[in-house]
Amino acid sequence: MLLGKKNILSLFLILLVCACKSNHPQQIEPIQSFNAIDFNSIKPGSLVIFDVDETLIQPVDTFLVNEHTPQGKAFRQKLIQTYPILKSDNHIASIMLQEAQRPLLEPNVIHHINRLKNSGVFVIACTGMNTGPYGIHNSLEEWRYNHLKSLDFEGSFNDIVLKISYSGRNPVFYKGLLATDLKPKGPIVGIFIDALKLKPQNIIMIDDDYDYLLSVKNECEKRNISFQGYEYKGSKTLPWDEDLVQFQADYLVKHKKWLSDKAVRTFMRFNRKKLSL
Numbered sequence: 001m002l003l004g005k006k007n008i009l010s011l012f013l014i015l016l017v018c019a020c021k022s023n024h025p026q027q028i029e030p031i032q033s034f035n036a037i038d039f040n041s042i043k044p045g046s047l048v049i050f051d052v053d054e055t056l057i058q059p060v061d062t063f064l065v066n067e068h069t070p071q072g073k074a075f076r077q078k079l080i081q082t083y084p085i086l087k088s089d090n091h092i093a094s095i096m097l098q099e100a101q102r103p104l105l106e107p108n109v110i111h112h113i114n115r116l117k118n119s120g121v122f123v124i125a126c127t128g129m130n131t132g133p134y135g136i137h138n139s140l141e142e143w144r145y146n147h148l149k150s151l152d153f154e155g156s157f158n159d160i161v162l163k164i165s166y167s168g169r170n171p172v173f174y175k176g177l178l179a180t181d182l183k184p185k186g187p188i189v190g191i192f193i194d195a196l197k198l199k200p201q202n203i204i205m206i207d208d209d210y211d212y213l214l215s216v217k218n219e220c221e222k223r224n225i226s227f228q229g230y231e232y233k234g235s236k237t238l239p240w241d242e243d244l245v246q247f248q249a250d251y252l253v254k255h256k257k258w259l260s261d262k263a264v265r266t267f268m269r270f271n272r273k274k275l276s277l
């Protein structure tokens with residue numbers, strides 16, 4: 001059968017469209033809220049990965065919101081000079097971890113997560129956090145799992161605990177939560193899906209850290225998995241307040257108790273009143 005020039009061109013275009021479709025798309029886009037994601041369009045068998053800090057949850061107290069800013073880091077250095085014990089003893093820092101509030105940034109995300117799980121989509125949380133014992137905690141992954149559970153978040157595979165040895169670190173999958181122990185997320189997600197014999201055609205990931213998104217995107221490219229990344233920009237900022245943070249830190253070291261910003265402000269007002277009497 002002879003094909004005309006026009007038909008050949010049409011055939012070429014059809015083949016091109018098919019080729020583009022089968023070429024697994026890899027994208028990252030910024031979002032301000034989970035509302036920007038069409039969760040209903042996520043197909044069964046896909047894997048959805050939620051980052052934890054500054055994505056699912058965020059602390060509410062000034063020091064913790066600013067922990068990784070230049071002011072927060074400088075304050076920490078100053079604190080270690082005042083209290084050298086803080087350098088080697090995690091006990092006090094673990095009390096702060098335990099007692100400071102870290103609510104969900106967008107509580108309605110739990111509804112979407114449950115719907116995804118019910119429709120055959122796998123959902124996990126993935127954090128770059130350290131693993132293992134820390135101060136008062138037997139294991140950080142267990143602490144984090146319990147905290148997320150208290151907020152009604154539970155990932156898929158919540159009966160599985162998987163210890164991973166990777167490049168001198170100890171990532172763990174703990175009942176729906178993958179903690180990479182400071183390693184890039186891509187290779188650890190790769191090891192996790194191999195260990196569970198998952199063959200997702202699509203991975204959807206929401207994270208405030210662009211490098212982590214990139215790392216999983218690269219892993220997906222290697223494995224011919226479609227990747228849709230969302231760079232989450234919905235976390236909040238708080239202005240630094242040196243007096244408040246200093247009071248909070250001194251109180252924590254002295255009394256082994258974390259006071260919220262709100263409690264500190266009440267204390268400070270009360271003390272000022274006493275002084276002016």
Ligand SMILES: [Mg+2]
Pocket residue numbers: 051052053054055207208209
């Ligand atoms: Mg994060």
